[in-house]
Amino acid sequence: MKISHYFELEDHVTGGIRESVAHQRKMLDRLDLRYTTKPTLSADVLHCNLMGPRSVWYARRARSRGVPVVAHTHVTAEDFGDSFRFTNTLAKPLKPYLEWAYGLADALICPSEYNRKLIETYADAPTTVVSNGVDREKLEGFESLEAEYRERYDLEAPTVFLVGHVIKRKGLETFVELARRLPDLDFAWFGPIDRRLKGRETTRLIDDSPDNCTFTGYVDDIRGAYAAGDIFCFPTHEENEGIALLEAMTAGKPVLVRDIETFSWLEDGEDCLKVAGGVDAFVDALDRLEDPERRRRLGSNAAERSEAFSLDSVANQYRTLYSEVA
Template sequence: MKVSHYFEFEEHVTGGIRESVVHQRKMLDRLGLSYTTSPTLDADVLHCNLMGPRSVWYARRARSRGIPVVAHTHVTAEDFGDSFRFTNALARPLRPYLERAYGLADALVCPSAYNRRLIETYTDTPTTVVSNGVDREKLEGFESLEATYRERYDLEPPTVFLVGHVIKRKGLETFVELARRLPELDFAWFGPLDRSLKGRETTRLIDNSPDNCTFTGYVDDIRGAYAAGDIFCFPTHEENEGIALLEAMTAGKPILVRDIETFSWLEDGDDCLKVSDAGVSGFEAALERLTDPALRDRLGTNAARRSEEFSLAAVADRYRSLYEEVA
């Protein structure tokens, strides 16, 4: 079997979608499946990771030739808003476009059960849930970077941290306000700033953040973030899955999340703490609880154990089964 594993705009898209594609290709390598990263109709399956216009063009022609099309549903109108400049304006017309684009596929791959429920309101194309997975090998040896990264960003434990693009949707306002309310704690957001792509409110939040809130920008070795951080605080309002969360769990970090449907699989008080309060007070109280080293250790240990089911080795066979089903 040969797969055309295509990622449109691969040279430009970063963040979780890029990481997911990297993970997928590692899993295909693990399975020994033959694939090309170019869009081609000389394949048994066309797998599109981002349904841009070129992917849509190839999907239509693949269907006309009887070549099964698999599409990933990384993008939804719901998670597109509050991301980068102009994304709010584009979110509304994006939905009908995605409804048509996802409708071209024979099978849709959804990274979470929540994402699947959303996509089922877009199209009746068959869906299957396959986690983006977590690359445990990528994090190996992260502990050795602790001193370097704490010194580099002047961070004292316990450091509250987050990993990923700095965008409003991921709870930027809450993160900054928590730092303001808890000046005794250091807060660090590891990830690209891309200021030219940010809206005015996002840049204002970054510029007016308190001294104990550090925005590192791009880091050359993401393992350093998990070495220097102690409490993974993820107050995101909308998420399809959250690879950074899976990485933090793998690193044995205690997890604090907003109680949204995406994270329904996490157990509050067992492998994470959840905050249902829409405001900041609930997160503030939870962080004060997490200053207890014993609680951090228990939650982090349970999170690491839970993350094992998301390893690339555990997820890979889902792709073999999916391709065999549609081919």
């Protein structure tokens, strides 16, 4: 079996989608499945990771030639808004486009149960939930970078941190306000800022953030973020899964998340703390996490829970899915 594993705009798209594609290709390598990263109709399965116009062109022709099409549902109109400049404007027309594009697939891969519920309102194609997974090997040895990264960004334990693109949807306003309300704690957001792509509100929040709130920009070794951070605070409003969350759990960090449907699989008080209210509720949760023993217990449980998302645990789902559609 040969897979055309295509990622449109591969040289331009970053963030979670790029990480997911890297994870998928690692899993295909481990499964010893033949694949090409180019779009081709000479494969047994066409797997599209981003349903842009070129992917749609190939998907339509693949269907006409009897080549099964698998599409990843990384993008929804719901999580497109409050991301980059103009995405709010584009989110409304994006949904009908995605309904059409996803409808071209013979099978859809959804990164979470929440994402599947959304996608089932988009298209009638069969859906399968396959986690983006977490690359445990990528994080190996992160502990050794603690001193270097704490010194580089002038951070003292316990540091509240987040990893990923700095975008409003991920709870930027809450993160900054928490730093303002808790001046004795250091807050650090590790990840690209890309000011040219940000709206005025996002850049204002970054520029007006208090001194104890650090935006590092691009980090050359992401392991440094998990070494220097102590409490992973993820106040996102909308998420399809959250690879950074899985990475933080794998690193044994206690995680604090907004209580949204995406995170329904997490157990409050066992492998995370969930916050259903506003900033006050997040402040209360961080107060509880001042207890080192509570942080240790939650982090240990999180690490154990994350084992189910390792690439080795997820990989065989791809072999099964390709065999079913081919």
